[in-house]
Amino acid sequence: MTIHEYNATVDQHADNLYRFFVKNIGDRDTARDLVQESFAKMWIKVRDVEYDKAKNYLFTVGYRTMIDHIRSKKRRDDYLSKQEPDPYEDRDYDLKGALEYGLNKLPESQKTVILLRDYEGYSYEEIEQITGMSASQVKVYLFRARKAMKEILLKNKSLFPI
Template sequence: MQFPMRKEQEQGVCHSTVFEKLFKQHSQDLHDFLYYKYGDRDNPADLVQEAFMKLWDNCHKVLPEKARGFLFTVVNNQMLNVLDRKKTALKYQHEPQQHFTNESPEYLIEETEYLEQLEGAIASLTPEQREAFLLFRIEGKKQKEIAELLGISQKAVEKRIAKAHKHLKTILVNF
């Protein structure tokens, strides 16, 4: 003799009362399982929530009596995935970074030479010209701001920057 099935049992895990009952029965066990096996470092509560979301997504495929095994398998696999990603990240963190460029070796040599010459040229400016030039070109300050900073007129700043440009052009004529 078969007993009539209740509506909740017919719908299985997809029925809200069945799902809620499963959550209340197994959520703490799942959390404890992850905590005891892997520790607290990867927030087991989040993985438990994700496992129940996966159960809800697959509620038509999972029978209520198989839900516990499904949940434990899901949380264990999730934790193993988290640990695997961390292990991979740690592996690449310790490897020396290789820097590749699409530039030709000749270009890189020229660039290095230019930077050395530019630094030398800037160093050869008078201290006043160098200060005004670097504030203008590197710091991006306006001539009026530089004049206020240095306590000189805006016209004096213009002259210093113009002389610095002229000096740099003569030294860096090949570039």
């Protein structure tokens, strides 16, 4: 990949990667750091990465960087408990809010899979490459994620009346 292609990759995919991190981590500053770290890692390998595979490479590096970050964060200050959203029943959510709530309730692996699938349009095989999960794992996580979110949505009888 040339320097111009690298810069084009920044233009094309920095926003997507940032959204992926924000939705996964829930913190914009951390997401920003992770984007910078991911691109820095790609720059080191810029000569080896082909331009047409840059997005996959970037998300693979980004995903691993994010997992490393979450693990270290968990060890330090029980990260997940701080990220626990408010009880669903306490709020009167619209569809978007309910989805946001449902997404935040998902385990990390399910959240990652559904974000890669819906935000980036990746196939099961591509998600498999990025996350290192097996194809069946990807499908199971995606099913569980959608089912869990569906149950949350169904609790809201104004959104989905009986």
